[in-house]
Amino acid sequence: MEFHEDKVKLIAEIGGNHEGDFSYAKELLNLAAEANVDVIKFQIYSGATLVNKDVDFERKRHFDKFTFTNEQYIELADRCRSLGIDFNASIWNKEQIDFFDDYLSFYKIGSGDLTAFPIIEHLAIKGKPIILSTGLSNEYEIKESIEFICNTNPIYKKENMLCIMQCTSSYPTPDDELNLNVIRRFKEIYNYQVGFSNHSTNPYALDYSISLGARVLEFHFTDSRDNKEFRDHKVSLTKKDVLSLQERIPFIMDSLGSKTKEATESEIQSDHIVSFRRGTFPKREIKKGDIVNINDFVFLRPAKGISAKDGIYLEGKVAKRDLSPLEILSPEDFHD
Structure with a gap:
């Protein structure tokens, strides 16, 4: 035994x-x-x-x-x-x-x-x-x-x-x-x-x-x-x-299963980490040079571009280019 x-x-x-x-x-x-x-x-x-x-x-x-x-x-x-x-x-x-x-x-x-x-x-x-x-x-x-x-x-x-x-x-x-x-x-x-x-x-x-x-x-x-x-x-x-x-x-x-909490293989393969989470998207047209605040954005699925977690930190940043409503953003689109 x-x-x-x-x-x-x-x-x-x-x-x-x-x-x-x-x-x-x-x-x-x-x-x-x-x-x-x-x-x-x-x-x-x-x-x-x-x-x-x-x-x-x-x-x-x-x-x-x-x-x-x-x-x-x-x-x-x-x-x-x-x-x-x-x-x-x-x-x-x-x-x-x-x-x-x-x-x-x-x-x-x-x-x-x-x-x-x-x-x-x-x-x-x-x-x-x-x-x-x-x-x-x-x-x-x-x-x-x-x-x-x-x-x-x-x-x-x-x-x-x-x-x-x-x-x-x-x-x-x-x-x-x-x-x-x-x-x-x-x-x-x-x-x-x-x-x-x-x-x-x-x-x-x-x-x-x-x-x-x-x-x-x-x-x-x-x-x-x-x-x-x-x-x-x-x-x-x-x-x-x-x-x-x-x-x-x-x-x-x-x-x-496992005692380790991490994304599982099926979650990764299904791409749910992106499709179930939210991204940060412009709510309006933003002009180059505009100082943005949180109300300039909407947080929607999928988590493309800038995630909702990181989007909250865009408050007070300056747009480096013209941005269209709902377009996918990059951190490179803003500076301090």
């Missing part, structure tokens, strides 16, 4: 949308592959390695319902490989990180683990590109985590080794808490690539994130949002949604 400013990467997060049904997980994988995403992503964990059962047994039991065996995850990974699609997973314990490492081209650190330095250290030592989600956090915590990653392994000082994801960990995220402007802020303060992890029910949040600078888009993926109880389905894209997004991305990227 490489991060590029001129390419938008799409990560379809199946996550827990399979709800523990392995056959359903395979169906979702195939649908995501048909949507031509770059990465199909799952979440690999066990309740016992994620939640303290003595503190929150129900939460542990919830996560246990969504787990597969290592062999089943390998089957999913092999299926992705056979389809030419990158397999990935957020993995929330060291043992399974090591077990699946050969299947991962990059590591995804979820928002909940942004402060889990023992897990982050284990990943950073391995030196693969990292995508870091920033839900729940503030700017100081993000800076602290990035510094810890770079101190653990200086390879992450390279700008193509880390991607910082704007994310709000609410399902669904209220519109006024998407905070897409954070994407611009990240681009101001970091040299790393920036992305967006979407939990909005509005799929166009992804379009807007691209226009603000996101180049890695992560979104939950499902077959349908209808008649689903598990919360993640409600913030998920379908195959149709993803294909529609992909149709829009080329226009978004092309329309962003």
